[in-house]
Amino acid sequence: MKVHLDYGKDGLEQEIPASNITILAPRFLPGLPDETAAFRDAARRPVESQPLKDVLRATDRVAVVIPDITRPLPTERLLLWMFAELSHIPAKNFTVINGTGSHRTNTQAELASMVGVEVLSKYRVVNHTAHDPSTLTLAGRSPEGRPVFMNREYVDADRRIVLGFIEPHFMAGFSGGYKGIFPALADIDSIMRYHRASVIGNPHSTWGVLEGNPTQEQIRANGALLPVDFCINVTQNRKREITQFFCGDVMAAHLKGCEFARTTAMVACERSYPIVLTTNGGYPLDQNLYQAVKGMSAAAQIVDEGGFVLAASRCNDGFPAHGNFRKLLFDHDSPRALLDRILAPGFSMYDQWEAQILAMILLKARVGLYSDILPEEVERAHLAPVPDIGGRISAELERIGQDAPIAVLPEGPMTIPYLT
Structure with missing residues (x-):
């Protein structure tokens, strides 16, 4: 065969x-026939949230978090649609943060391939660096009382948007949601704590499990230390076509997307x-x-x-x-x-x-x-x-x-x- x-x-x-x-x-689902129209609809009729354009004011400093190059998100398309929806905000007010977690930073050429030349030339795009304390500041404390530092650009922003791709994940149950924030924007000590051996070895830290999963519990608790004002998550088929949008409140949109991903x-x-x-x-x-x-x-x-x-x-x-x-x-x-x-x-x-x-x-x-x-x-x-x-x-x-x-x-x- x-x-x-x-x-x-x-x-x-x-x-x-x-x-x-x-x-x-996976059960193959065709891509959405009109991705642009589907995004507008999801952004204007989000899950348990105000419409995207109503969440942000023209004077807000906005942090937009994207996954790094190891994730197959159609970031360029999503950013162009998002910026069109937020046309009332000047380009200089946005900072796009590449959420590398503990991965290496991406080169300018890689960033251009991820976000597109148009976005890279018009908007400020920066790499997160978990190992550089000078780029981090305190975001809050974990449920255990430990300090959690995050990217300074993210912490200092007035409003925060996270982009992500929902798929089953071998430790977190599913990707997407708050995982685009933590550990993506965290300091290396917090990332090490998140990945400690007792958590990784826990049988509930596995594919498709959200509730009772100690990995996902850390993601949610630390990812929510600062308000995330809007979540843009998608599912995709093997052709990298978008099959559905899950936008709005981080928890509500993510849960809805995880149930969709579970069935496919x-x-x-x-x-x-x-x-x-x-x-x-x-x-x-x-x-x-x-x-x-x-x-x-x-x-x-x-x-x-x-x-x-x-x-x-x-x-x-x-x-x-x-x-x-x-x-x-x-x-x-x-x-x-x-x-x-x-x-x-x-x-x-x-x-x-x-x-x-x-x-x-x-x-x-x-x-x-x-x-x-x-x-x-x-x-x-x-x-x-x-x-x-x-x-x-x-x-x-x-x-x-x-x-x-x-x-x-x-x-x-x-x-x-x-x-x-």
Whole structure:
């Protein structure tokens, strides 16, 4: 059977040498026939909020928060529609903040590709930098009483708007909503606290779970430390077309969007599988191994104990080079040793959360990686380098039986399977 796998910008047409194959993909919804009109309607008839243009005054200093380049949001289109709706406010009053969280800042060329040349030339666009205290100021205190610092431009604004994309998330339950604020605009100490091992290891910090999820609880509490005046969230199909808008009050709009995403992106499975082939949704989601853990996590939900996950993720940006993710993987001789180190009392290191999740997956199943990363580096990361997807699947079937069932997630974490 030939399947299309979302890989890099162009995808892969992959022949799978097997007969017992189950394709698991989100329920496809066509894009909205007129996105511009649909946005205007959502902005003027929002969820539990005044219309967008009535929320902001002409004299307001407005912070607009967008996700960074690792998120497939149609930011350019959304910003153009939003600015048209807010034409009564001078361009100089807006600051667009790239919510990088703990990720690297984006280059001017990347920002231009994200927001468009027109927006970049007309409006002030800045990167958030979690590691630079001079760009941060106190936003408030967490429910535990800890200080939470956020981007100064955001804190000092009169009004705040957040843009986001709602999809199932492997720790937060769903992306979108207040997650566009926290941890996207937080200081590194708060981000480290948010990602602490006890929270990441909590079974409720997982796909599709909102209530009782300690990760989502932190997002909501810290994201709401300052008023967010309007939320613009969308859902998309595999063609990156917008399927629905969820605008207005952050909590109300986000909850409505999550229920919509649950019905389209989550797929019930009656059994687990010895082999699961997955991706990370293609560009921009599969640029590095750090992000590719999401696709592996989706596959891990339905792989047999001791089974095999084969992840096709281009990883053209490596592990990436910045941060400690690569170091954590390389410095430990096994996933068990890595997890024991992360769970040790007092241990705290930037990027430990992604390494923790990968270690947990590797303790359940073997993982192979088809990517641009050098084979020897893939091996040092406790993964099996896969130069030939079809060949590796054939080898697995020879070992366990030619009729063994295989699950394929061609869109990776755009589909979240779960066992019934």
